Amino acid sequence: MKLLSGPLSMFGMKAEIAVAEKGVDCEVELVPFSLRDRYKPLHPDVARLNPKGQVPVLMDDEVEIFDSTQIFEYLEHKFPVPALWPSGPAARARARLEDLRSDEIFFMNFVALLNAAGDRTKPEAVESLREIEAQYRERNEVLSRHAYMAGDDFTYADIAWFCASFFTSFLGDEPDAGCHHVIAWRKRVAERPAIAPILRRFSDYLVENRLPVPAI
Numbered sequence: 011m012k013l014l015s016g017p018l019s020m021f022g023m024k025a026e027i028a029v030a031e032k033g034v035d036c037e038v039e040l041v042p043f044s045l046r047d048r049y050k051p052l053h054p055d056v057a058r059l060n061p062k063g064q065v066p067v068l069m070d071d072e073v074e075i076f077d078s079t080q081i082f083e084y085l086e087h088k089f090p091v092p093a094l095w096p097s098g099p100a101a102r103a104r105a106r107l108e109d110l111r112s113d114e115i116f117f118m119n120f121v122a123l124l125n126a127a128g129d130r131t132k133p134e135a136v137e138s139l140r141e142i143e144a145q146y147r148e149r150n151e152v153l154s155r156h157a158y159m160a161g162d163d164f165t166y167a168d169i170a171w172f173c174a175s176f177f178t179s180f181l182g183d184e185p186d187a188g189c190h191h192v193i194a195w196r197k198r199v200a201e202r203p204a205i206a207p208i209l210r211r212f213s214d215y216l217v218e219n220r221l222p223v224p225a226i
């Protein structure tokens with residue numbers, strides 16, 4: 011099995027962590043990326059397999075797929091143990107929704123901040139900062155009742171939220187001190203044996219490129 015990820019890819023980080031949590035034997039290749047040219051020129055397998063030209067891409071014999079959540083689904087089906095989706099239908103639906111909420115709602119604020127190119131006075135940046143704060147407060151409430159994002163077990167929902175939160179922090183938007191359940195959850199997740207080395211690699215890349223490293 012081979013996973014194409016990127017040195018600074020939030021969605022790639024999701025897939026890398028999922029593979030590591032499953033304990034799967036998988037080669038991880040980091041596609042070329044630079045802060046100036048981003049993913050251009052595209053890695054040939056990304057160009058061949060993903061019409062969106064994005065990482066992550068997973069190749070496993072005849073299976074060639076892209077999209078972090080599609081990769082979660084494939085891994086879960088092929089390697090059911092340890093389970094990373096909850097088993098009951100309601101809990102699983104909730105966890106899947108949290109994955110989507112993190113990718114498509116929370117993380118979009120990071121993208122808006124990035125597009126504002128450091129100018130936090132721009133209305134879209136102000137709105138995104140407000141939204142990040144509101145979503146952290148909501149997460150804090152959830153985590154005051156449960157150990158993890160979708161209940162009492164670690165799931166893909168935690169992987170998604172952890173990665174989005176790491177990237178959002180790298181732009182300097184840490185959860186405020188009142189969100190102590192979120193802060194404790196992030197620390198707990200960061201210390202997981204499968205996650206710590208991946209986190210270190212992303213942090214090293216930030217250091218090498220003189221970018222701020224989130225204090226998790």
Ligand SMILES: N[C@@H](CCC(=O)N[C@@H](CS)C(=O)NCC(=O)O)C(=O)O
Binds near residue numbers: 019062064078
């Ligand atoms: N929905 C996709 C999003 C993938 C994505 O946006 N990947 C980014 C890196 S984090 C990328 O490859 N961007 C290159 C581009 O869009 O040109 C997923 O979950 O994998």
